[in-house]
Amino acid sequence: MIPELGQFSLVLALLIAIAQSTLPIIGVTRENTIWINSAKYLALLQFFLVLIAFMALMRSYIVSDFTVTNVVNNSHSKKPLLYKIVGTWGNHEGSILLWVLILVSFGGALSLFGSNIPTRLRARVLSVQGWICVGFISFMLFTSNPFERTFPPPLNGNDLNPLLQDIGLAIHPPLLYVGYVGFSIVFSFAVAALMEGEVSSAWARWVRPWILIAWTSLSAGIALGAWWAYYELGWGGWWFWDPVENVSFMPWLVGTALLHSAIVTEKRGAFKAWTVLLAILTFSLSLLGTFIVRSGLLTSVHSFAVDPERGIYILILLAVSIGGSLLLFAYRAPSLESGGLFSPISRESGLLLNNLFLTTAAAIVLFGTLYPLFLEGITGEKISVGPPFFNISFTPIGLLLGSTMAIGPYLKWNRADLAGVLSRIKFLIFISLGVSLFVWYLKSSGPAFAIIGVGVSFWLFTSTFFEWMDRVRLFNKNYFNIFKRIKSQPRSANGMTIAHLGMSFIILGVVGSSAWKEEVISFVEKGSQLEVAGFLVTFEGVTIHQGPNYNSEKATLKVEKEGKFLENLYPERRLYLATGTSTTESAIRQSLAGDLYVTISEPANNKFKGKWVLRLIYEPLVNFIWLGASFLALGGIISITDRRYKIGRTFKYRRTKPINKVVGLDNF
Amino acid sequence: MNFIKLLLVTFLYLVPVDTILAVEPDEVLTDLKLESRARDISANVRCVVCQNEPIDTSNSGVARDLRILIRERLLAGDSNKEVYKYLVDRYGNFILFKPPLTLSTALLWFMPLLVFSLGVVILVGVLKKASPSNKSRFSDTSNDTKVLDSLENKKGKK
């Protein structure tokens, strides 16, 4: 009954979506106030209907209702409850339902929290959002229905892929989707603005919190995915430039460019067409990603079940939404007013440079990912484009971006004194160069990118921090006002500082763990000892345990350094009973300086039966990546709560003097 | 059709692909330099029976065979280039994660530079157009001083 209820809800939601995509837009052209206002309620109604459907599916998983095909294929009665719940979206149909849920949530959120937006614009935005909903709900109902039934129900299900039975992977999709799908509302804003024929600074201000929400979530989602790959997959790496990873990275790159370009549109009324284009492209890349992941177009470790028929459906969806919006862009964008004037050295040009780097990076990733397909289509040759290409092409851009990011916040609007800025912080440049040279001394064979990278990271960190100190006049004689000055910084400024600091950490972590990994592999038996990076690891034996749906062999390893006992590590090998597949559970000793990463496995060669293969990897500085990503997310969250956007609590505060004079906020 | 698909899937995944990491201690060479070369090469060689993994971390039988083969060739004195050629002769360029620079991949390798250069050209164009010294954006301002002066005189007289 409940699954039928879920299915019925979806059908209703589709009908409502059709209404939502037509009535408000027609209402705007016909000046029909009722139809215009209906957008809000239709969006909310849709949200509730899809939520009901989602809960219906989740309930089927929780109670292990094996009459539902989806549950049979992806669940098992012995699975722990947590993984039953998150298994709802650990498969194609369920994840599309989650996708749609988030899609309609953003529509609903705009209805509830978008009261500051003019009604006509909001109606158009919700209509565009409605089109996307129509597309995806119909896709779900016609090709990927999660509520299909199986009669007679089997005794038990096929279980969720053991790799997915993990908390990191549980949170990764929802977080990623809030990012991925969240850009849909930004897309709708852009298309609506093109329809109106006007892109104003106000528009840029209304759109910004939504960009921030999606961007923050996407950053966290990608970082979480990388972190999960790192500790779960057992090869000590966290990024492989796999097509599925790349399709999440591209919206992030373009989304970051959008985030920065929109600042100029908001503050200076410039780059209107470019910002709108970026807004359309970000979500278009999300859609492209959804298509690639689910259609079997490219080979990837991450692909869902491959089905070209579904692929065609999504492709048609893409043709309509991306093709349609870009056609509208080509038609309407030329008539958008050009922006203001600014000097070649200014905050505007700095942000333009930022956009250049980010869009080049996105183009590299896009082209590299699709090139094998292009080449095969034209010449029939099959090649692989893997990490070497991406690393070689991406790293210089990344380092350039990191270096110029350091100066950006110092630049004033309209006209900046670059020479002045550089002379004030030139001591930081020298110190950073010194750091690089010092690293070169330590790691004389070290790859160039790493030596430069550490310097860039240091430069970015100190520069960003110094700018903040400068802004709050930390060492100004007027100490009493320091806290006041720090507190009254606009939140978006703080957000920027924290996010940029986060980037410096990420650069450090990426560079350290990629360049200076150390590894030791050996056969071990009880009492064997191995050394890596100054750690002495003793293999003390293996014990057998039973988990809820798996059997595990758990090893005990004693870790010492310089004679002192540090801790025991317990890497495991698990055999999941239902699927018969096994996984490696690594054990990690974490510290900011680096991770000691250990795994065990059984030897492939029967000659060594009775022994174990122990693999120790030392990953220097890797935790700076996750630390940096948290800073990025934190920066985003703080920016969202800026009072300009009227999201979150608004503070009442009294000022006796105008803010600009007290805290040097000319730049903000 | 579905039967064939099923068979194909079975065919391609007959060797159980697991999540263990791959290089086994009995493969490791005692010569550290050679071993390091072997690892670097392995990281660049695609496991042809897997879904996008290097043989360095794949658990499949073919991957292991290739890892051992690479080490044999290195011990026999092959250079890195010769080892790659040995593999490409048998599997084609698909087996390399770093596509060789040929006529058909030239576009791929030069694209980043091309896009960046194009971007720089556009950037410079935008900067020029937006520059305040770009007089053509405004009407002729040569009379403004005169007008201003006359206005001020009027004020002054009052």
Add this chain to the structure above:
Amino acid sequence: MRRFVFLVPLALSLIIGTFSVWGLLNDRNPSEIPSALINRSIPKFDLSPLPGLRTPGFSRDDLLNLKKVSVINFFASWCLPCRAEHQSLIKLSQNNEIVLAGINYKDINKDALDWLTDLGNPYTYVGNDFSGRTGIDWGITGVPETFIVNRDGKVVHRFSGPLVGVKFKEFKELLTQELR
């Protein structure tokens, strides 16, 4: 002129779209790679026979000397699809114009022997590739894989997967072409 610039994003997406459509249609398998041996001479190999089997082993020279069109089939007892295509191979073995040779890939001798005894032995030659090296030399990515080799010892076609149904029809057509 300015208008054209605004059409660029649309143009680029149309290009990507076209390739995507192409990529989805025509039953393309993204993981399948073309054989690197096509139009090249067969690799050097010399395989000993399966112990216990009367059928002799064979080498590259043996095939070249025969100056006949040959079909080389990689198989293993642990391979399910190989079982599925076995009937097709039995049919093929009745064709006297070709030489049907099998290479036993990474198999245990006894298992292979039992397998051939149970299902029948269609091969004129059976080579024992226990280590899998010959498989690597032929660039195979799994079993079964079948090669059509012309009279001059050049590989002209490679088939991945079991020779059943439509694939077998295709195979027979290409083989007939080669025999002319």
